[in-house]
Amino acid sequence: MQYDPNNSIKIPIDTLTLGMFVTAIEHSKRVNLSHAGRVSSEKAILQLKQNGVKYAWVDQSLSVQGCVFKPVDDSEQSSTDENQPDVSVKPKTQSRFVQQKKASKIIREAKGLAQKLINQTFEGKVIHVGEIEEWADDVIDSVLVDSDALQCVSALRNKDKYLLEHSVNVACLLVTFGKHLRLPKETLKQMAIGGIIHDVGKIKVDDKVLHKPAKLTPEEFEHMKLHQVFAKQIITNVKGLSDVSRDVCLMHHEKLDGSGYPASLTAEQLPIHGRMSSIVDIYDALTADRCYKRGMSSAEAFKILLSLAGSHLDKDLVYKFINCIGVYPVGSIVELNDGRVGIVWSSNPDEPLKPEVKCFYSRKYKRYIEVTYVDIKHSAAKIDKAIAPHNLEVDPTPFFDL
Template sequence: MQYDLKNSIKIPIDTLMIGMFVTAIEDSKRINLANAGRVPNNVSIQQLIRKGIKFAWVDQSLSVHGCVFKPVPTAQEPVISESHNISPPPKKPTSRFSNQKRSARIIREARGLAQKLISQTFEGKVIDVSNIDDWADDLIEMVLIDSDALQCVSALRNKNKYLLEHSVNVACLLVTFGKHLGLEKETLKQMAIGGIIHDVGKIHIDDKVLNKPAKLTPEEFEHIKLHQVYARDIITNVRGLSDVSSDVCLMHHEKLDGNGYPLGLKDEQIPVHGRMSCIVDIYDALTADRCYKRGMSSAEAFKILLSLTPFHLDKDLVYKFINCIGVYPVGSIVELSDGRVGIVWTSNHDEPLKPEVKCFYSRKYSRFIEVSYIDLKSSQHKIDRAIAPHNLEVDATPFFEM
């Protein structure tokens, strides 16, 4: 991702500090938009100095708290090197605060759309996909700008609204996963729409079975499986639905060995977006609180996903999904080696075991602590374990906000 220099300040290279978020480097009067990121160590700074770099452009809002900035006044507009393939800067504000507020709005709108679709389906009305188009466009733009902010917001759950939240989360995860795989924007849009409607058939399932707080009998499980049969009938009344959206809706319970439902598709009969929906649907269901179980940590869910390969799930895609959302996904709760507990705040795809963590509690001292943002790339501490929200002795909900 390229960053807008209007959000950055220019500093002398010898004042660059560990934890600063560099958006560009300058050797004389020519600026190169290098791969943006936080400075991990002093070795990186010395390498820049040895290369003759005179100045760095840094984004204060994305830098670690406590960094000291010594800006250099700029007399003229910078000349950007033409030797780099530079994408246009994002038009929207890129601060985490504004992106998280926007993500919250997108999630709220999505839940409202999902509720409206359920109501329209229940009343037998024709559903028009165009009603979802604008929301899907907003979702994709948010994923492209700041998928971390979106993941952090969608990590907040309410088990009493599982069906709505699950549909929204599946849509968000599919778009994030699709972006990671380099799929075209139109495909991402159709996958988002498919995610929103993928469980629409459950409106015809007996609530006593759907919300049963115990293990289902074989007969009850067969009844649950009928939601895919109902979905097939329902989506015939969805105006403008694409094949990709339809596949996401109808294939998320298929298995590579042909033992899935409703059609028992096998191997190459399941396209890549269908295989992706199987993985995402299972992951979100495993990590969510349900009426009959507690949600598990992402690490536990990953183990189950891997255990379902290669017969049920595509092994290569499962590994790519884990790499996409991170070993410790944004929005998950972790405990550091010094006993501090926090929310994974910013992903680090180069070093997935070293994300930025927003710490708010100490298990060592059994008390809340002053909120601090720890970038594990430049810290002596590491993540000891992932924690399922229900296994944490305090409520982390208030700390998901900025």
């Protein structure tokens, strides 16, 4: 459904009725809605009033026939508005729009930064942590304001850019996880830096092994494990690297029972950030498309994490990680019990099985549908199952944008 907010008329909020198509709201400033639509309930009108909204902008041509419109004469109330504070009341969706634009910029910058670090490593140049710190601060700010936006953007994957995207995602997930555990902001920053560089040693692994579209032979796997030895050598050229960042880089393949690599560390030798990096690294690797496998759904990945809990991974932290990102993580694909398919759009910490879902396709009718945002907490619909993106018959990528 197409509309132009500039063609809408302004009406007092008290005259807004069911069936009107709202494109913007106003307190003392006009705010165009990121996804406009018809008013479907009296509750929605009441919520706008409670939020201090004084006027609504409506598109007459897209409203239900029979609606009575009472346009406002701006000149009559301009003096009244001059006395109002310069504050616009933005709905959740408008705030998400702003945060998601910021998140997209952060992810783009991160990929460029990761590529720059790889290039500098190839050229034998010294890497300065200062180049990463500013980006790490932006990630932390984004997670603290709206972690859903960052998770949704980072969920978009390209298997041909796995090394870059995996490093960025691990960094972002570590910050989200660390926030959930209430770790200090400085620790979050150092974990983000460690996440960006954690796989830097892979640039020295033979490309035939790194990109082999089949299971590695024992000899090839031993060669692959050398990427951690290479990483230890490479990060000696990273000036200003903290112990936390170094641990994240060098401990993400260590296991509690001492069977990991490169140092065969045991539980008592692994600090919390080292244990967290192992969980996050495995989860992101499992859910990503690779040259030799398709990505799993989050539910399938959780089963594997739980199977490793206690022996390889910290059991308590595994449970906390699952609780942190949700049974249905933001950015994952789910199918509702009525056949609609959508992207998990925002989390519900109090009831993790009932997030908000952005529905865009119907498996029942085998066609795209008008985009709708379904809050499972307040809907008769329920989530039936998670879907790995490659198992969906249509491309969900365009619907990650607002």
